[in-house]
Amino acid sequence: xxxxxxxxxxxxxxxxxxxxxxxxxxxxxxxxxxxxxxxxxxxxxxxxxxxxxxxxxxxxxxxxxxxxxxxxxxxxxxxxxxxxxxxxxxxxxxxxxxxxxxxxxxxxxxxxxxxxxxxxxxxxxxxxxxxxxxxxxxxxxxxxxxxxxxxxxxxxxxxxxxxxxxxxxxxxxxxxxxxxxxxxxxxxxxxxxxxxxxxxxxxxxxxxxxxxxxxxxxxxxxxxxxxxxxxxxxxxxxxxxxxxxxxxxxxxxxxxxxxxxxxxxxxxxxxxxxxxxxxxxxxxxxxxxxxxxxxxxxxxxxxxxxxxxxxxxxxxxxxxxxxxxxxxxxxxxxxxxxxxxxxx
Numbered sequence: 001x002x003x004x005x006x007x008x009x010x011x012x013x014x015x016x017x018x019x020x021x022x023x024x025x026x027x028x029x030x031x032x033x034x035x036x037x038x039x040x041x042x043x044x045x046x047x048x049x050x051x052x053x054x055x056x057x058x059x060x061x062x063x064x065x066x067x068x069x070x071x072x073x074x075x076x077x078x079x080x081x082x083x084x085x086x087x088x089x090x091x092x093x094x095x096x097x098x099x100x101x102x103x104x105x106x107x108x109x110x111x112x113x114x115x116x117x118x119x120x121x122x123x124x125x126x127x128x129x130x131x132x133x134x135x136x137x138x139x140x141x142x143x144x145x146x147x148x149x150x151x152x153x154x155x156x157x158x159x160x161x162x163x164x165x166x167x168x169x170x171x172x173x174x175x176x177x178x179x180x181x182x183x184x185x186x187x188x189x190x191x192x193x194x195x196x197x198x199x200x201x202x203x204x205x206x207x208x209x210x211x212x213x214x215x216x217x218x219x220x221x222x223x224x225x226x227x228x229x230x231x232x233x234x235x236x237x238x239x240x241x242x243x244x245x246x247x248x249x250x251x252x253x254x255x256x257x258x259x260x261x262x263x264x265x266x267x268x269x270x271x272x273x274x275x276x277x278x279x280x281x282x283x284x285x286x287x288x289x290x291x292x293x294x295x296x297x298x299x300x301x302x303x304x305x306x307x308x309x310x311x312x313x314x315x316x317x318x319x320x321x322x323x324x325x326x327x328x329x330x331x332x333x334x335x336x337x338x339x340x341x342x343x344x
């Protein structure tokens with residue numbers, strides 16, 4: 001069904017009756033992206049960015065026909081993004097005084113570029129205006145991580161004598177030790193867990209499968225949760241690893257709410273208590289404990305090392321300790337040449 005829809009769309013666009021309006025082409029982009037296995041979240045992000053750009057063009061009396069859109073119109077949109085207030089175009093949320101962040105502007109423009117690259121790849125356009133445009137870089141952002149003391153205090157708030165409490169305790173340990181995303185955590189099934197070999201099969205962005213290892217502490221917690229505390233699934237075929245008290249799958253929003261509540265109870269300040277913060281904290285701890293960047297890349301499921309630079313922040317003391325352990329020269333074990341005695 002999807003293939004037929006896609007084929008009909010492309011034939012219509014590339015025929016003499018081609019439709020080259022942004023609003024029409026967004027649907028075609030979504031069809032193609034679904035056929036390529038792109039995530040619904042990514043497709044929605046690109047589609048929203050294109051619609052926002054189309055609104056900007058219409059508001060300024062400019063054409064939304066892709067054959068007429070010029071590079072300097074897109075540059076004007078960049079300036080618009082850099083000056084507009086947050087939620088200015090949102091139908092339900094009141095506009096705020098502060099503007100869009102550099103990360104938001106960068107995301108909008110990368111999404112638009114992805115859409116125009118699709119237009120070029122499919123032969124819908126001959127010239128891509130984004131070849132003339134340099135997208136503003138996102139500012140370097142240092143993301144705070146938990147200290148060892150904060151993790152200890154947060155875990156101490158959990159009543160591990162109850163089934164729900166021990167489930168929460170196990171989820172936190174797993175988030176920290178494996179550095180998986182919350183969507184990967186809630187998507188895990190019993191069949192994805194290999195307790196004996198201490199590994200978990202997860203599906204990341206773009207439905208990419210990878211095997212993630214975990215340590216002995218997480219292994220013991222998982223064994224205890226699965227053996228003693230995990231309820232029977234409400235719907236048996238949905239054999240998810242982490243379940244609510246009534247046997248339904250845990251959701252991303254529920255996990256986030258649980259962590260936020262524990263953070264508030266623990267009185268943690270200055271760090272957002274969220275699944276992503278555990279991911280960042282685990283990454284930094286992995287490097288501090290001697291792990292290498294290439295292994296970390298594979299564990300976290302990133303396509304490139306560049307992504308890791310955004311949140312792996314090591315202090316100068318960390319760098320000094322790592323270099324002391326891995327110094328190319330010190331590890332050669334060279335003896336210092338004997339010095340000549342100089343006469344005064």
